[in-house]
Amino acid sequence: MEIKDITVSHDNTRNHLDGVSTMIQKGKVTTIIGPNGCGKSTLLSVMSRQRQPHIGRVSLENKDLVRYKPKEFAKKLAIVYQQNDIPKDLTIEKLVSFGRLPYQSMLKRRDEVDEQAIDWALTCTNLLDKRHVDLEALSGGERQRVWIAMALAQQSEILCLDEPTTYLDIYYQIELLNLVKTLNEEHQLTIVMVLHDMNQAIRYSDHLIVMKDGQIVAEGAPTTVMTKEVMKEVYGVDAVFREDEQLGFFMMPVGI
Amino acid sequence: MTKKILSFIIVGILLVIAIIYAATTGSIQMGFFEFLGALFEKGNSQMEAIRDLRFPRIIVALFAGAALSVSGVLLQSVMRNPLADAGVIGISSGAAFVQLFIIFFFPTLFFMTPILAFLGGALACALVFMLSWKSGLSPLKLILVGIAINAMFTGLTEAFISLGGSLNTSAASVIGSNLTMRTWQDVSMLVTYGTVGLVAAFAVYHWCNLLVLQDKTVKSLGFQVERARLIIAAIAVLLAAVSVVVAGVISFVGLLVPHIARRFVGYDHKVLIPFTALAGALLILVADTIGRTIMTPLEIPASTIMAIIGGPFLIFLLRKE
Numbered sequence: 001m002e003i004k005d006i007t008v009s010h011d012n013t014r015n016h017l018d019g020v021s022t023m024i025q026k027g028k029v030t031t032i033i034g035p036n037g038c039g040k041s042t043l044l045s046v047m048s049r050q051r052q053p054h055i056g057r058v059s060l061e062n063k064d065l066v067r068y069k070p071k072e073f074a075k076k077l078a079i080v081y082q083q084n085d086i087p088k089d090l091t092i093e094k095l096v097s098f099g100r101l102p103y104q105s106m107l108k109r110r111d112e113v114d115e116q117a118i119d120w121a122l123t124c125t126n127l128l129d130k131r132h133v134d135l136e137a138l139s140g141g142e143r144q145r146v147w148i149a150m151a152l153a154q155q156s157e158i159l160c161l162d163e164p165t166t167y168l169d170i171y172y173q174i175e176l177l178n179l180v181k182t183l184n185e186e187h188q189l190t191i192v193m194v195l196h197d198m199n200q201a202i203r204y205s206d207h208l209i210v211m212k213d214g215q216i217v218a219e220g221a222p223t224t225v226m227t228k229e230v231m232k233e234v235y236g237v238d239a240v241f242r243e244d245e246q247l248g249f250f251m252m253p254v255g256i
Numbered sequence: 257m258t259k260k261i262l263s264f265i266i267v268g269i270l271l272v273i274a275i276i277y278a279a280t281t282g283s284i285q286m287g288f289f290e291f292l293g294a295l296f297e298k299g300n301s302q303m304e305a306i307r308d309l310r311f312p313r314i315i316v317a318l319f320a321g322a323a324l325s326v327s328g329v330l331l332q333s334v335m336r337n338p339l340a341d342a343g344v345i346g347i348s349s350g351a352a353f354v355q356l357f358i359i360f361f362f363p364t365l366f367f368m369t370p371i372l373a374f375l376g377g378a379l380a381c382a383l384v385f386m387l388s389w390k391s392g393l394s395p396l397k398l399i400l401v402g403i404a405i406n407a408m409f410t411g412l413t414e415a416f417i418s419l420g421g422s423l424n425t426s427a428a429s430v431i432g433s434n435l436t437m438r439t440w441q442d443v444s445m446l447v448t449y450g451t452v453g454l455v456a457a458f459a460v461y462h463w464c465n466l467l468v469l470q471d472k473t474v475k476s477l478g479f480q481v482e483r484a485r486l487i488i489a490a491i492a493v494l495l496a497a498v499s500v501v502v503a504g505v506i507s508f509v510g511l512l513v514p515h516i517a518r519r520f521v522g523y524d525h526k527v528l529i530p531f532t533a534l535a536g537a538l539l540i541l542v543a544d545t546i547g548r549t550i551m552t553p554l555e556i557p558a559s560t561i562m563a564i565i566g567g568p569f570l571i572f573l574l575r576k577e
Contacts, residue, residue, distance in 0.1 A: 050472060074478030087468035089523035098466060101477040154477070 001047060001158070006056035008042055008214075016042045017053070018214040024158070029184050029191040031201045034211035035235055040194045041162055043211070047192060048079040048160050060158075074102035078151035082163040084143070086135050092146050093131040096121055099153025121152035124183065141172030148179065159183065161193035165200065173197075177204045199250050202226060210234055223249050260527055263520040267534045274538055278314050278545040279306060283552065312438045317544045317558065318537040319450040320435075320503035321513075323495040325536025326457045326529055328510020329517075330492035333464040333525065334485050335385070337395045338515065339573060342377070342496035343507025345402025349409035350380030351497040352505050356416050370449050374497040380405050381493050396574075435503055435544050435558055442502045449498035454533055456491045461525035463488060468523070506540065506559040508566020513539055515573065 001024040008017040017039045024030055024047070032040040045051040046058060049065050058065045060076060068076070078099070087095075099121065100114040122128045125145040130138075135146060144164060151159055161180065165173040181204055183189045195201045201208060202222040210218045210225060212234045218225045231239040231251070238255045280286040284302050286294070294303040324342060331340035331347075342348045354376025358369050365372065384402050391397040463484040466474050474481050499506070513536040514528070521531045540558055543565075547556035 048476060050475065069478075070475075070480055071478035074476065079476045081470075081472060084473065085470055087523070089518075090468070098469065098474075098477060101466070101479055151476075 001058065001060045003043075003047065003058050004056050006043075006046055006053040006058065008039075008046060008051060008053050010042075015214050017046065019056075020214070020216055021056075022209060022216060022219060024190065024192055025207060026157070026190050027184070027188050028206040029180070029193070029204060030207040030209065031205035032192070032194045032209045032211060033196075033198060033201050034217075038211040038234075039214040040209075040211050042214075043209075044079070044160055044162055044192065044194055048077060049073060050079075071102040074154055074156070076156050077158040077160065078154040078156040079160040079162065080144075080147045080151050080164060082166050084147050086143065088136065090135050091132050092127055092135065092138075092149070093118065093122070095135060095146060096127075096131075096149045096153050099150040102154060117153050117155050121149040124152055124187070125149040125179065139172075141168055141175060144168060144172070144176060145179070148176075152183070158190045158192065161191070163194050163196060166196060173200070180204065198226070202249055202251065226251060260521045260531075264531060264534070267531070267538060271534060271538045271541075274541050274545065275314060275318075278317075278541055279310055281545070281549055282310065308440075312440055312443045313435050313544070314541060315443045316438045316446055316503055317435055317541040319446045320499040320506065321509060321536040321538070321540030322533040323446075323450045323453060323499040323536075324506060324509040324540070325513035325517075325532045326454060327492045327495035327499075329514045329525070329529060329532050330457055330460075330464065330488050330495075331381075331510065332514060333467050334488045334492065335398060336467065337398050339395045339399050339511065339570070340402075341508060341510035342492065343505055343509070344399065344406065344511060344570070345384050346380045346404075346406030346409055347377040347384075347493055347496045348500045348505040348507065349406050349413065351377035351493075351500040353409045353413045353416075355501055356413055360416060370445060370498050370501050373501050374494050376409075377493040377497040377500070378490070380409060381489055385489075399574075436548075436555065438502070446498060446502040449494065453491055453495040453498065457495065458529050460484070460488055460491065461529050464525040464529075504557075504559060506562050508562050508569065509536055509540060511573070512562075512566055512569050515569075 003020060003022050003024070006017050006020045007015055009015050020039075020043060032043060034040050042051065046053050049058075049068075052066070060068070065073070096118050097110065097114070100110065100117060103114060103117075104110070119128070122131055125148055127142070127145060127149055130142070135143065138146065144167075148159075148161075148164075164176055164180070168176065177200060180191055180193070184191050195204075205222055208219060208222050208225045209216055210230060217234055218230050226241060226249075228239060228241065231237050231253075236256060237253045239251050239253045241249065241251050243249050276288060276291065280288065280291045284305055286302065286306070294300045297303070327342045327347075328340065331342060331345075332338055334340075351373040355369050355373045358365050358372055383405050384398065387401045387405075388394070388398040466477075466479055467481070467484070467488075471481050496510075514532050517528055517532045517535050521527045540562075543561040544558040547558055547561050550556065
């Protein structure tokens with residue numbers, strides 16, 4: 001996916017994205033990080049076509065995003081939002097089956113291929129034996145996995161996740177990031193996500209995009225992008241970076 | 257699953273009992289077996305009277321109840337709001353106002369009234385939508401805007417009736433929400449448009465199910481949510497408008513019936529829509545039959561009975577919100 005000179009403003013007073021250009025590489029995990037209000041979620045919403053850029057263009061496989069039909073685009077890219085209302089009286093399987101919508105029409109309802117995709121999505125997210133359970137009966141971590149399962153049922157090449165770990169306990173955060181890693185490594189999904197935790201971003205990403213005030217400050221491999229200078233410039237925090245045999249590359253904030 | 261089937265069977269049986277009771281009770285009394293015998297026999301003068309007076313009334317009550325209840329389900333789905341009802345938020349009174357307007361000024365357009373009343377209902381619906389959109393269609397805000405729209409159209413209708421009372425006394429009686437003196441002509445109008453609306457409502461049950469998800473989520477599935485909303489709302493307004501034209505404004509049905517129906521058959525619209533139609537038909541037939549038999553020869557309109565039950569019910573729902 002290619003993003004070229006994107007400018008977006010929610011209120012026409014300031015630019016929430018200001019001339020952003022980047023490339024999303026196929027088959028990699030790309031993570032967007034930055035302080036609150038830096039435009040990282042806005043960038044994700046432009047990529048997922050929820051928001052139209054005022055200036056600039058986004059293209060996928062050399063085709064402008066706006067030229068995709070809604071269902072055609074949903075087969076290419078799926079997105080999971082950080083917060084989702086839980087509908088009443090809905091089983092996991094029913095919700096996940098909504099992910100097959102791009103493949104269905106008034107005349108063509110659920111078929112064998114749809115069933116297989118739903119089973120696959122439930123297997124990946126470890127929800128197969130809970131498929132007939134109501135959403136309301138699930139824990140926060142399980143709920144987040146259900147929304148991911150719905151997105152997986154779309155069988156898109158690109159999966160976007162908007163702050164998937166924000167409302168989860170640490171155990172479920174790691175469980176979820178491991179799931180993301182598996183989806184990328186074993187099923188070759190291209191992942192684009194927004195994360196808050198820098199060490200998680202470093203550990204689970206191939207490519208980092210660091211943003212501030214609607215602009216990309218730095219991007220590249222985690223070990224080269226994350227430096228003392230970038231931390232100071234973007235977050236205003238003094239940080240120490242260490243390479244440890246057991247822990248790998250990690251960051252520790254030490255002051256402001 | 258069994259609970260759903262059982263609910264259908266019970267409502268079905270109650271419906272049959274209510275129809276037979278309504279047909280055999282009133283100023284002309286008939287026993288059940290006498291009624292069955294007379295049903296297939298020609299020239300029975302009592303049966304002819306029942307056929308001409310009571311059958312149309314029963315059919316109108318059934319279809320108006322079904323149409324208004326399903327209209328409520330659709331509005332609640334589209335507005336993602338458990339308190340939406342065609343009567344309460346002014347769609348019915350919008351349709352009623354246009355109907356009266358037509359009778360008053362363009363009586364020659366009489367056969368177009370369902371379509372024109374539909375436009376009146378659509379106008380009211382669009383106003384409620386636009387005025388409560390900014391607050392994210394919050395249940396309370398929507399009800400407040402709806403009540404204001406309802407008051408406006410009801411006021412306009414009443415002004416018309418008082419202004420024209422001396423000129424055209426039939427107008428007031430046409431608009432009255434009383435099910436007496438319904439003819440087979442009324443029946444054919446209601447059944448035609450009502451069936452179209454009910455079938456269309458069932459055809460979009462899948463969309464109604466999808467609308468429980470947030471807009472951003474369904475959009476990401478490639479679902480054209482605005483288009484679906486518009487179509488579902490149009491079906492809801494059609495159902496409300498046609499029952500207003502034939503049976504007058506009856507509020508609270510679309511609120512009460514779907515709410516109770518969900519308790520029995522759950523939230524899946526595939527089951528909810530047909531069940532609501534049956535339960536709504538039952539409720540209005542029962543309300544109308546009670547209204548005309550409780551204090552004979554006086555009659556209490558079904559809409560009055562619904563208002564008496566519905567008002568407290570709305571308060572109950574508001575307290576739960």
